[in-house]
Amino acid sequence: MTPDPHTSPVLAIGLMSGTSLDGVDAALIETDGQRVRRLGHAVTVPYAPDFRERLRAVLGDRGDVAGAARELTLRHGEAVGRLLDLAGVAAADVAVVGFHGQTILHRPADRLTRQIGDGALLAKLTGITVVDDFRSADVAAGGEGAPLVPVYHRALAAGLERPLAVLNIGGVANVTWIGPDDDLVAFDTGPGNALVDDWVMATTGRPFDEGGSLAAAGRVDGDVLKRLLAHPYFTRPAPKSLDRDELGRREWAHLSPADGAATLAAFTVEAVAAGQDLCPAAPSRWLVGGGGRHNQVLLDGLRQRLGVPVEPVEAVGWDGDALEAEAFAFLAVRSLRGLPLSLPRTTGVPQPMAGGRTWPAGGR
Numbered sequence: 001m002t003p004d005p006h007t008s009p010v011l012a013i014g015l016m017s018g019t020s021l022d023g024v025d026a027a028l029i030e031t032d033g034q035r036v037r038r039l040g041h042a043v044t045v046p047y048a049p050d051f052r053e054r055l056r057a058v059l060g061d062r063g064d065v066a067g068a069a070r071e072l073t074l075r076h077g078e079a080v081g082r083l084l085d086l087a088g089v090a091a092a093d094v095a096v097v098g099f100h101g102q103t104i105l106h107r108p109a110d111r112l113t114r115q116i117g118d119g120a121l122l123a124k125l126t127g128i129t130v131v132d133d134f135r136s137a138d139v140a141a142g143g144e145g146a147p148l149v150p151v152y153h154r155a156l157a158a159g160l161e162r163p164l165a166v167l168n169i170g171g172v173a174n175v176t177w178i179g180p181d182d183d184l185v186a187f188d189t190g191p192g193n194a195l196v197d198d199w200v201m202a203t204t205g206r207p208f209d210e211g212g213s214l215a216a217a218g219r220v221d222g223d224v225l226k227r228l229l230a231h232p233y234f235t236r237p238a239p240k241s242l243d244r245d246e247l248g249r250r251e252w253a254h255l256s257p258a259d260g261a262a263t264l265a266a267f268t269v270e271a272v273a274a275g276q277d278l279c280p281a282a283p284s285r286w287l288v289g290g291g292g293r294h295n296q297v298l299l300d301g302l303r304q305r306l307g308v309p310v311e312p313v314e315a316v317g318w319d320g321d322a323l324e325a326e327a328f329a330f331l332a333v334r335s336l337r338g339l340p341l342s343l344p345r346t347t348g349v350p351q352p353m354a355g356g357r358t359w360p361a362g363g364r
């Protein structure tokens with residue numbers, strides 16, 4: 001029987017440029033948009049420091065947004081090229097590229113979210129159909145527009161124990177709770193690495209706290225931590241989402257570099273612990289993806305606070321650096337097939353919501 005091109009598994013590439021502004025992750029998967037048949041190669045193309053600064057300068061939707069969007073798109077085109085070379089796959093064999101873009105503004109309460117990147121240009125550069133603008137439809141319908149990875153986490157986690165929590169510690173941290181009937185609850189827990197990164201850069205000139213060594217040498221300032229956790233975000237019910245710098249009010253400016261790193265790491269951990277109380281039932285296991293899983297202070301803190309196994313996602317054979325990029329490959333296939341990207345309990349959208357905008361390979 002000939003496979004149905006509308007429902008059979010296809011090769012898809014996902015591209016994610018996250019809130020850490022550190023680079024673009026690209027990943028290849030094979031999926032029908034419901035199940036993941038195969039995980040393929042993945043690459044990261046790091047951004048040079050001057051491009052990071054140009055991206056940082058357009059956060060808040062100001063400055064040379066068009067220039068940054070164009071350069072970002074070129075970097076993404078480069079990532080696709082490298083991934084295809086590595087995988088030994090021809091562009092013509094890839095059905096779609098899921099292009100998340102770079103979030104430069106996220107204010108769902110005002111029905112605003114903006115991811116920059118030029119989908120038409122990327123389709124032209126790669127010769128592959130591109131899906132972008134994943135969050136707008138959800139936000140326009142009254143949803144948070146984030147997180148969107150939960151449906152992918154659920155597909156990947158088929159067969160694992162429940163209730164399961166999949167935690168991503170990127171610039172911002174977000175959790176997917178997967179219940180006994182495969183029901184989902186998701187939200188951003190609070191800070192991930194972005195505050196620590198900015199602090200470590202400002203006080204030591206290094207881009208992040210390698211392994212958590214600076215935090216390990218410091219002492220948590222209980223008063224500062226208490227003030228940080230008093231932010232109204234932490235008592236808001238789920239679903240909820242954050243903009244990168246929404247929590248940054250610099251209460252910690254007077255601390256030593258090590259004490260600041262320790263206090264901000266504790267902030268990330270305590271925000272996750274607060275998030276556990278928003279889950280319908282306490283997860284029996286936490287799987288951690290994103291760059292924060294390399295920070296030992298974060299992982300040790302989570303283990304202490306959560307009291308159940310907390311492991312990097314590699315424990316179940318996933319790639320913690322590629323998970324979000326893979327998710328946007330999966331979501332792009334779902335978008336082409338009209339399947340929902342978000343659900344009432346993942347983004348607060350009134351009904352399961354489709355989304356994404358398609359730029360055909362041939363250009364039109």
Ligand SMILES: Nc1ncnc2c1ncn2[C@@H]1O[C@H](COP(=O)(O)OP(=O)(O)OP(=O)(O)O)[C@@H](O)[C@H]1O
Pocket residue numbers: 016017018019020021022168169170171172173192193194197207208209210211212289290291292294295324
């Ligand atoms: N070896 C390491 N030790 C400590 N921290 C690390 C290490 N490697 C990466 N990180 C942290 O992980 C961050 C990058 O994480 P990741 O790539 O998951 O974020 P992102 O995808 O940009 O963010 P988001 O998921 O919020 O969109 C770095 O900025 C750094 O803080």
Ligand SMILES: CC(=O)N[C@H]1[C@@H]2OC[C@@H](O2)[C@@H](O)[C@@H]1O[C@H](C)C(=O)O
Pocket residue numbers: 018019103106113145146147148149150168170171172173174188241242324
């Ligand atoms: C608006 C936006 O870009 N949010 C990101 C960010 O980075 C982590 C967290 O905040 C999450 O909500 C989301 O990304 C992931 C990929 C998501 O949508 O699931």
